[in-house]
Amino acid sequence: MSAFLEIDHVSRVFKTQNGQPYVAVKDVYFEMKEGEFVSIIGHSGCGKSTVLNILSGLDKASAGGIVLEGREISEPGPDRMLVFQNHSLLPWLTVRQNIGLAVNRVLRDLPKEERRRIIQENIDLVGLSHAADKYPREISGGMKQRVGIARALSIKPKILLLDEPFGALDALTRGRLQEKLMQICDESKISAVMITHDVDEALLLSDRIIMMTNGPEAKIGQVLTVDLPHPRKRLESVNHPNYYRLRGEVVNFLDRQKQIKIERAKNKNTAAISMGNIEKTNLTIGYIPLTDCAPFAIAQEKGLFAKYGLDVTLSKENSWNDLAEGIREGRLDAAQMVTGMPLAISLGMGNKIPVPVVTSLTLSRNGNAITLSNKLHEEGVHDLASLKVYIDKFADDAYNPAIGMVHHASMHNLLLRHWLASGGIQPDQDVDVIVIPPPQMVANLMANNIIGYCVGEPWNVRAVNSNVGFVVATDLDIWRGHPEKVLGVRKDWAEQYPNTHLELVKALLEAAQFCEPLENRDEVILTLASPNYLNIDPVYIRPGFAGPYRVSNMEAKYEKDFCQFGVGNMPSRKEHLWVLTQMARWGLISFPENHAEVIYNLLATDVYQQAAKELEIPIIDEDKSPIVLADGSVFDPNDPIAALQSMPYSKFTETSYFDAVKGFASKKVAVRQ
Missing domain, CATH: 3.40.50.300 (P-loop containing nucleotide triphosphate hydrolases)
Incomplete structure (x- = not known):
């Protein structure tokens, strides 16, 4: 449709x-x-x-x-009526005549009595019956604006266009007119x-x-x-x-745009600085302040960026959306990304122009958990089965319970949805899965805006320590060893600065290797806790990172490999193909029939292998066996279509050819059922 x-x-x-x-x-x-x-x-x-x-x-x-x-x-027409900020009424005509001017011009084929009825109906609609025969000079600014709205609505346009219609009015009048317009729109659709x-x-x-x-x-x-x-x-x-959650999202976006404007002005005259064979040494790299930003923090604080000839500014981003836009528009040279983000940007997810991105390094594995409100625990929810019983109570309600995650292309979203579906809970049907920036998760849980969330640390530990939530599952209970954060750069950037790209991978790979051993974790924790990064008490970072993981105020358990940094750093074809199929499963993108080409263009494994070779890190060939998740589901990378068709609640119905320049073909190709 x-x-x-x-x-x-x-x-x-x-x-x-x-x-x-x-x-x-x-x-x-x-x-x-x-x-x-x-x-x-x-x-x-x-x-x-x-x-x-x-x-x-x-x-x-x-x-x-x-x-x-x-x-x-291609031109103006009565099917679109524009209401301006400054009322554009003819001063020699009354309210009724100003409205009639539009009706008699556009609806002139209607009988005269019908046109009169329409004029009066719209005068009544905006509450101006008492002023119908007054001239613009005899009515207030708010009433003039109501005449403009009535005139626009009187010819029954297909769409109403409003150019800051209440911007020139005082606060009290503006509030009244907003309520009137809201009432008209609700009643008249x-x-x-x-x-x-x-x-x-x-x-x-x-x-x-x-x-x-x-x-x-x-x-x-x-x-x-x-x-x-x-x-x-x-x-x-x-x-x-x-x-206030919704308001916060808009305000945060606007604040971030203001900050970007200041940064642009500051960096306007900053040119790329080269040194030796490194084409660009001055880099701005985006990250989100989470525990798994550790490789960036360590590379900066231990001088590893400088060791490889790079002068790096780490840009703390407010949200994953901000970070993605920073890469799309070239504000950032590189970024810490959720695993699916390079694919999402490359494929133009969300009806955006595709911007090819490559990933040359898996920075971390695991590290996420699903936290539910303690109020659910009080109602008997303690696992996936009891969560389904709880959610089923809302089946006849107008609004579903909501669970937060950080980005549509994140493993938080994909693993959360898979986990829910494995328990018979249909995402988007039984429960809403909504995007919330990580630092806002606990506040939204406390405000009862959501019943839970899937996020990385320290926000699960923060909920447990604040006695507002409990961990119902970690990602080890869903897919042990999954890729979590990756390095992403635009493909044209990688082609323009190949040696810079290589040195960046070397610096981060060495940092990731440092973060892995348990004996280094205390130093990493103190670095992360500092004001430059998470700016948080180390007590919220240690659980699961360098000690037992607290799942509630009553229980802690040792989770082996909960946060991994120096394991499986080479990008994996089958893992990114799993991500691609999950994005198609939930209707986030079409599934490209040329998926092998898409994944090939995404992975810069040659850069990783060169970096690993120079750092004398063994290169292990990718295991091509199927991926088996904790619930027993099997993903065969040799037949992703079959996997898609077998997944419960899959929204996938067809494939589409993807072109790196034109995006997905408009003509879809049906697949076997």
Whole structure:
């Protein structure tokens, strides 16, 4: 089924006074359902108005296009009505006449009495019956804006476009009009796109919020689903347990964009510095402050980057989405990534333009756990079977219980979903699996926004020590020895700086080898606990890292190999193929029929092997036997299609050819059932 509205990879380029091109927005893509309210938010210069102007037909895209109900938009039309921030009423016409101007022009084929009825109906809709025969100079600013909304709605457009409609109003009037618009949209099921700077306004009105990155070359940085119940009322929405989690995500995104803007200005004149055969020595590397960022912290603090001729700035990222965008846009030279992220960026997951990424090093294995709220334990939940009994109680509720994870392409998401499915719990049907940045997990658990989460350390230990959660399973109970974090760089970066890439791998591989022995773990813990990295009491890092792992306040157990750094560092074809099949299983991507080529292009094993050779680390050929998980499920890398078809709750139905430039082919190829 085609989308109601599709903004199809839109870019807009303007010519500046000196003749140079200015790319305002680049590759903006999203789809919208009929009756949906979507807000676009971002800092000034992020292309919000550019996108809205193209949507309205007042401007044309330089590339891509807008499709509304299967028809491409090329000019303004009454099927899209735009409400401006400053009310555009004709001062010599009354309220009724201003609305009638639109009705009589667009709906002139209707009988006169029908047009009168429509005019009056929309006057009543916005609560202006008492002022219908007044002139604009005789009514307030808020009432003028209501006339603009009534005029837009009176011709029954397919979509309502709102350009900061309440931005020029005082706070009290703005609040009243927001509530009126919310009521109209709920009752009339109006499709709308609104641009705004107001986070609370976006949350109150929207079904989804599209967050734009900074310009130039602004793009969609994140899309947030606002899972607040309809019909909405301000007080009920603000008091909803998910409200401040959602608000925090938008505010964090905007704060990060502000920080990126400052960093861009600071680094504008910083050129690549070479030394000897190392093409670029000054690198910015992104990481998330988790226990398994240890190889980066050790490489920096023990001088291993410097040893291999690199001057590295470690950039502490707020979320995995921020980190991924940093690689996509070239802000970061390299990054610590969740295992599936190189594939996700390379394949354009989330309807983004594919940006080829390679991984040359597996940085860590294991290290995650699934934590549930202690409130569930009080209700008898202590394992997967009892969790299913608990979740089944919500089968008839309007909203599912939610479990947090860190990124759609992470092993946290894929292993959590596999674990739930193995116990008869269907992700996305019985329980919602939502993205929450790691540092926000415990707070969301305490606020009852989620019933649990899957994350790395120290956030499971933090929940246990704070007496708000217990560990129901670790990843050792799902897939012992799975790849957890990997090094990722853009493929064009690797090709431009091959010697830099090699020296970076050598520095991190040596650091990973240092992190592995138990006798070095105390030093690693103190390094991680410092303000430069996790900035946390070492007591939250030690469990599972260099001592017994606390699964509850009453129980601790020794988990052998819970955090591994110096084992299996060469990227594995079959492991990344398993990740690829799981991403297709849950509908995150199409499964590429040329999957062998995709995996080949992803893995820079030649760089790893050269680094290992120079460090005199033995190179072990990959074991090509099937992967067997703890629940007995078997993944045969020689027949991933069969594996996909045998997996419970699989959303996979067909394959699609993937082209590194064009992305997935629009024509799908059905596979055998």
